[in-house]
Amino acid sequence: MDWKLELVSVPVSDVDRAKAFYTEKIGFHADHDHQVTEDLRFVQLTPPGSACSIAIGTGMAQAEPGSVRGLQVVVGDVAAARAELVERGVEVSEIEEHPWGRFVYFDDPDGNGWALQQIPTYS
Structure with a gap:
């Protein structure tokens, strides 16, 4: 299922x-x-x-605005995604490198937190 x-x-x-x-x-x-x-x-x-x-x-009986953290979206190229967000005027973090992926972070206008992850490729 x-x-x-x-x-x-x-x-x-x-x-x-x-x-x-x-x-x-x-x-x-x-x-x-x-x-x-x-x-x-x-x-x-x-x-x-x-x-x-x-x-x-x-x-919609939602939680307090800005209270959601850790929303995550996977992208193929975090550097390109970051550049696109910067070009559109979004405040976005620098790229963080981890063994489990490359990440950038941003918040929406209320402070809900998002991460963009580029999953590493293993050979």
């Missing part, structure tokens, strides 16, 4: 600001943006090439 992670909730304080950050600065695709009721808005965003999306919105 396959178990596929489909959606991760990311708590934000300003949905429009977060949506602009994730789509314009990070390059996520906006899958849905639906105002279900006056109190409930659901926005689904997907990283390029990912099978898993994030959800931001209002009325």
